[in-house]
Amino acid sequence: MYTKSYNDMTKVLEDPNILRSISKSKINEGGLASRLKTVSASRDLEVEDPSLGLSPAPELIKRMEKYKSYSNNAEQSRQEMIDKIKKEKGSSEETSEVEGESNGLMTPTGKEDIGKRLMGDISEALGLTDAQAAGIVGNFAHETMDFKFLQEIKPTVPGSKGGRGFAMWTGPRRKQFESWSKENNLNPDSYEASFGFFIHEVQTTSEGRFIEEIQEAETAEEAARIFSKSYLRPGKPMMSSRVDRANYYIGAQ
Numbered sequence: 001m002y003t004k005s006y007n008d009m010t011k012v013l014e015d016p017n018i019l020r021s022i023s024k025s026k027i028n029e030g031g032l033a034s035r036l037k038t039v040s041a042s043r044d045l046e047v048e049d050p051s052l053g054l055s056p057a058p059e060l061i062k063r064m065e066k067y068k069s070y071s072n073n074a075e076q077s078r079q080e081m082i083d084k085i086k087k088e089k090g091s092s093e094e095t096s097e098v099e100g101e102s103n104g105l106m107t108p109t110g111k112e113d114i115g116k117r118l119m120g121d122i123s124e125a126l127g128l129t130d131a132q133a134a135g136i137v138g139n140f141a142h143e144t145m146d147f148k149f150l151q152e153i154k155p156t157v158p159g160s161k162g163g164r165g166f167a168m169w170t171g172p173r174r175k176q177f178e179s180w181s182k183e184n185n186l187n188p189d190s191y192e193a194s195f196g197f198f199i200h201e202v203q204t205t206s207e208g209r210f211i212e213e214i215q216e217a218e219t220a221e222e223a224a225r226i227f228s229k230s231y232l233r234p235g236k237p238m239m240s241s242r243v244d245r246a247n248y249y250i251g252a253q
């Protein structure tokens with residue numbers, strides 16, 4: 001998913017002066033429009049008319065290098081994330097815990113603690129701003145009733161197991177989530193399992209297609225709407241609840 005952006009940015013990183021000769025159309029074609037927008041919005045950066053070329057700016061190069069580091073090797077970062085989770089959880093978890101069903105309750109650490117931790121982890125793993133990460137966390141908070149439940153209480157589809165995890169993954173995605181948790185020796189009702197599977201989906205499946213769009217979001221509300229529509233796709237969005245929670249988390253910083 002990141003191949004084109006990676007290739008374009010690698011050329012620029014190898015020769016920053018190439019920015020001087022990039023036309024506006026080429027910037028758009030190369031997936032660099034969001035970077036130009038970021039630079040244009042900063043008071044500290046000097047940007048000329050895109051049609052005349054862009055003055056190289058250290059901050060722009062720094063941001064692109066950071067983005068490259070996230071995009072360079074998704075599989076490696078995924079494995080590092082899994083290793084980190086395993087180290088935090090330890091290897092003493094029983095297989096029955098991983099495979100079994102629980103009441104779906106999270107360890108009571110408080111919605112703000114879980115949300116703020118999740119914001120930091122998502123921002124670091126995906127290279128998002130606090131506002132963009134808050135949009136995602138606000139959606140997860142809505143789905144889990146402020147991180148109190150990781151199992152859908154009243155499944156929308158009668159007779160089904162309903163949703164599970166931060167995103168309340170249902171149907172085939174729930175099965176994939178539970179299988180991924182088992183493969184990585186994680187309890188499906190743990191923070192580590194939900195966060196880990198979310199990053200796995202974003203980095204290795206088509207479910208990560210929302211990333212480029214959410215990277216354009218400037219507010220938590222905008223990010224919340226993008227994430228709900230493109231990743232969660234709920235039947236009844238109840239968007240005001242998602243937006244309120246997203247704004248809560250960006251305000252808690």
